[in-house]
Amino acid sequence: MTTRLHSLLLLPVLLVSLAVGGCTDSRHGRSMDDLPVDVRDAIAAARDRVFPSLVNIEVVSVEYAGGKEQKNRSTGSGTIFTPQGHVLTNAHVTDRGKRFWCTLADKQRVPATLVGEDPWTDLAVLQLDLSRLEPGTKVEVALMGDSDTLSVGDYVLAMGSPFSLSRTVTLGIVSNTERVFASAGDGQVDEMLLNWEQRTGLFTNWIQHDALINPGNSGGPLVNLRGEVIGVNTRGGSGLAFATPSNMARQVAESLLATGDVPRSSIGASFRHIQNTGISEGVLVDSVDADGPAWAAGLRAGDVVRELGGERVNVRFVEEIPPLLKRIADRPIGSALLIVFDREGAPGQRVVVTTERLRRDRGDEEALRLWGLTIQQITDRRAKQMRLSSTRGALVSSVRGGGPSATAEPALNWGDVIVRIDDAPIESIADAVRKYEQIDAMKDKPEFLLIEFVRDNKNFLTLIKPRPEERPDPPAELPKAWIGVATQPVLRTMAEKLGHADQRGFRVMRVYSGTEAARAGLRVGDVVLALNGERFDPRGMQDAGAFNRSVRRLSIDDNATLSVLRDGAVVEVPITLERTRLTPEEAPRARNADFELSVRDITFFDREDFRWDDSVTGVMVESAEPAGWAGLAGVRGRDLIQKIGPHTVTDVASFKRAMEQIARDQPGRVVFVVFRGSRTFFRFAEPDWKPSTEVEPRE
Numbered sequence: 001m002t003t004r005l006h007s008l009l010l011l012p013v014l015l016v017s018l019a020v021g022g023c024t025d026s027r028h029g030r031s032m033d034d035l036p037v038d039v040r041d042a043i044a045a046a047r048d049r050v051f052p053s054l055v056n057i058e059v060v061s062v063e064y065a066g067g068k069e070q071k072n073r074s075t076g077s078g079t080i081f082t083p084q085g086h087v088l089t090n091a092h093v094t095d096r097g098k099r100f101w102c103t104l105a106d107k108q109r110v111p112a113t114l115v116g117e118d119p120w121t122d123l124a125v126l127q128l129d130l131s132r133l134e135p136g137t138k139v140e141v142a143l144m145g146d147s148d149t150l151s152v153g154d155y156v157l158a159m160g161s162p163f164s165l166s167r168t169v170t171l172g173i174v175s176n177t178e179r180v181f182a183s184a185g186d187g188q189v190d191e192m193l194l195n196w197e198q199r200t201g202l203f204t205n206w207i208q209h210d211a212l213i214n215p216g217n218s219g220g221p222l223v224n225l226r227g228e229v230i231g232v233n234t235r236g237g238s239g240l241a242f243a244t245p246s247n248m249a250r251q252v253a254e255s256l257l258a259t260g261d262v263p264r265s266s267i268g269a270s271f272r273h274i275q276n277t278g279i280s281e282g283v284l285v286d287s288v289d290a291d292g293p294a295w296a297a298g299l300r301a302g303d304v305v306r307e308l309g310g311e312r313v314n315v316r317f318v319e320e321i322p323p324l325l326k327r328i329a330d331r332p333i334g335s336a337l338l339i340v341f342d343r344e345g346a347p348g349q350r351v352v353v354t355t356e357r358l359r360r361d362r363g364d365e366e367a368l369r370l371w372g373l374t375i376q377q378i379t380d381r382r383a384k385q386m387r388l389s390s391t392r393g394a395l396v397s398s399v400r401g402g403g404p405s406a407t408a409e410p411a412l413n414w415g416d417v418i419v420r421i422d423d424a425p426i427e428s429i430a431d432a433v434r435k436y437e438q439i440d441a442m443k444d445k446p447e448f449l450l451i452e453f454v455r456d457n458k459n460f461l462t463l464i465k466p467r468p469e470e471r472p473d474p475p476a477e478l479p480k481a482w483i484g485v486a487t488q489p490v491l492r493t494m495a496e497k498l499g500h501a502d503q504r505g506f507r508v509m510r511v512y513s514g515t516e517a518a519r520a521g522l523r524v525g526d527v528v529l530a531l532n533g534e535r536f537d538p539r540g541m542q543d544a545g546a547f548n549r550s551v552r553r554l555s556i557d558d559n560a561t562l563s564v565l566r567d568g569a570v571v572e573v574p575i576t577l578e579r580t581r582l583t584p585e586e587a588p589r590a591r592n593a594d595f596e597l598s599v600r601d602i603t604f605f606d607r608e609d610f611r612w613d614d615s616v617t618g619v620m621v622e623s624a625e626p627a628g629w630a631g632l633a634g635v636r637g638r639d640l641i642q643k644i645g646p647h648t649v650t651d652v653a654s655f656k657r658a659m660e661q662i663a664r665d666q667p668g669r670v671v672f673v674v675f676r677g678s679r680t681f682f683r684f685a686e687p688d689w690k691p692s693t694e695v696e697p698r699e
Contacts, residue, residue: 049227052140053080056161064374067400069367071627077160077220085128089219091117116256145228147245158211160220172211179206197362203326206242264329265355268292283315297351307340372403393417420452481577484515489538520575530563596628618642633685643673
C-alpha cells in the first residue's frame with residue numbers, strides 16, 4: 001500500500017558476518033553473549049520464528065467519486081498474533097475495505113473479516129476465517145516484543161509482501177527510536193493524513209530504520225534478531241522506513257479485540273514544546289477549539305501548562321509532544337482533568353476540564369446510486385473546516401455528470417449540505433439513506449423529489465427525478481450502400497512518395513472476406529481514384545470519410561464502377577453495392593450490476609478483426625471493473641464469454657437470461673468460460689450476495 005510518504009529508492013544492503021561476544025549491553029541490562037555469534041545465523045533464526053505467521057493481505061475497497069461507489073484492489077502485509085487467527089496490520093491497508101483475503105505461509109488463501117481499525121495510529125486487526133483452513137492446519141503466532149528495549153544501531157528485519165510478491169525479508173538498523181515529523185522552526189508536529197482526510201500519527205513516536213520496504217510491505221512486522229515483533233512497518237520513502245512501536249500496537253490491538261474501537265479522550269487543545277520560546281518549564285498551549293472542553297473550562301492559547309492531573313509537565317522538545325497527547329487521550333472519556341497553568345506571568349491558575357470523546361475526522365460515506373450522488377457524514381472537524389454551524393445534514397461528496405442530481409435546477413454540487421428530502425428532515429447520512437431506500441422501494445416512484453440544501457450559508461430548493469432512466473441500445477444506423485473495404489486517404493505528399501503525385505484517392509487497407517468487394521477482386525494496396533467517374537481529391541485527414549460518404553449516396557444493390565490505380569495502371573472494377581454491416585458501436589449490449597460487467601454482441605467486424613468464423617459465439621466484454629466480482633475472477637475487456645456456470649452464452653439475450661438465473665440461484669462460485677486470443681480460459685468468481693432492490697442504470 002502506498003501512502004503520501006512513499007517515494008522509495010532501492011538501496012543495496014550488504015550483509016556482513018559480525019562476531020560479538022564477551023561484552024554487556026548496559027542499555028538493556030543483558031549480556032551480548034545471549035546473541036548468536038553470526039549475524040547471518042541470527043537473521044535466519046529470527047526469520048524462521050516470524051515467517052510462518054506472516055500473511056499477504058488482498059483487499060477490495062470502495063471509494064466514492066463521480067457520484068457512485070467505485071471498487072479498488074490493493075495489497076498489504078500482516079502478522080498473526082493470536083491463536084484465534086487475528087492479524088495485525090495497518091489501517092491504511094484495510095481502509096474502506098469490503099472484502100479481505102489472507103494468504104498464509106503455506107499458500108492457503110482464506111477470507112478474513114475486519115475486527116476494527118484505529119486511524120489515529122494507522123493500525124487495524126483482521127480475523128481469519130479458520131473454518132476455511134485445511135484440516136490439521138496449525139495457526140502460527142508471532143511473539144510481540146518490547147519496543148522500549150530498542151536502541152539506535154540495533155539490527156532489525158522488515159518482513160512483508162512488497163508489490164504483492166511472496167514474503168521477503170530485508171536487513172537494516174534502527175536510526176531513531178522517537179522520530180516525529182516536524183517542520184523546521186515552527187515547533188509543531190506535522191499533520192499526517194490518512195487518505196487526505198483523517199489525521200494519523202498524533203500519538204506516535206516512530207521507529208525509524210533503513211531496512212528496505214516497498215509498497216505492499218505496509219502492515220508487515222519489524223523484527224529484532226531475537227525473532228520478536230517490535231514494530232509494524234507503516235510508511236517509508238527515500239531509503240527510510242517508519243514503524244509503529246510494538247508496545248503501542250499491542251495496546252491498540254487489545255482494545256480493538258475487546259470493543260472493535262479505541263476510545264480516547266480529548267480536551268480540544270493543541271500544544272507546542274518550549275524550546276526557543278523563553279519559557280523555562282511546562283508546555284505552551286498553542287490553540288484551543290472555541291467549542292471544546294478546554295475553552296469551556298477557561299483555558300486559552302498562550303497559557304503555559306505546568307501540571308496535568310496532578311503530574312508535572314515539561315515538554316522541552318517536539319519529540320515529547322506525542323507522549324503528552326497520548327497521556328491525555330488515555331484518560332477515561334468524561335473524566336475530570338485538573339490543569340495548573342500560568343497566564344501572562346500569573347502562576348498557579350487552575351481549571352478542571354471534563355474530557356470528551358476524540359471523534360474521527362472522516363465521516364462515513366454512502367452512494368445514492370440512482371440519484372447520481374454520494375454523501376458523507378459531517379464530522380466536527382469537517383464542520384470547522386467548512387465553517388458550518390453544526391454537523392446536521394448530509395454532505396454532498398460527489399455528483400455523477402449527467403445524472404439526476406447534476407441535471408437538477410439548480411444542480412447539486414460538492415460541499416452542499418442536504419437538510420431535507422421531501423417531507424423528511426435529514427440530520428445525518430443515515431436519514432438520507434433511509435429516505436433513499438424508502439423511495440427506491442416504491443413501485444410507483446414520484447416524478448420529482450424536493451431537495452432542500454444549504455450552500456454558502458444560503459438555503460436552496462431543487463427538484464430531482466428519482467426514476468432510473470433505462471437507456472436503450474445505441475440506435476443502429478439505417479442500412480445504406482457499402483463497399484466492403486477499409487481505406488485511408490492518399491494525400492499529396494504520400495502520392496508523391498508512391499510515384500503518382502497527380503493521382504490522389506483512397507488506398508485499400510483491407511478487403512473484408514465474403515463481401516462483394518472481395519468477389520470483385522479488389523486488393524490491398526489498390527488506390528481508388530474515382531467512383532462512377534467522379535474523381536476523389538482528399539486534401540487532409542478531415543476527408544478520411546469521403547469515400548464512404550460517396551458510396552452511401554448510392555443505393556443498395558446498385559452496380560458501380562471503381563477507377564483503381566494498381567501496379568502503375570488504372571483499371572476499372574465493376575462492383576455491386578451491398579448494405580452496411582452492424583458496427584461494434586451499434587451492437588446490442590448489456591450491463592450486469594452484480595458482477596460489474598458490460599458486454600455486447602459480436603459483430604461482422606469483430607469476426608474479421610479476430611479471424612473468427614461463424615462457429616465462434618459468445619458476447620464481447622466491453623468492461624469489467626477490476627475489483628468487481630468478474631474482474632476479481634480475471635475476466636477482462638475484449639474477452640469473449642462463451643459460458644457462465646452451466647449456461648451457454650451465444651448473444652446478449654442469452655447472457656441476460658444466464659445472469660438472471662444466477663442471481664436467483666446465488667451460487668457461491670460462478671465459472672466463466674472465456675475465449676481470449678487463441679485460447680480458452682476458466683475464470684472462477686466468488687460472489688458475495690447481498691439483498692438489493694436497486695437496478696443500476698445504463699451508462
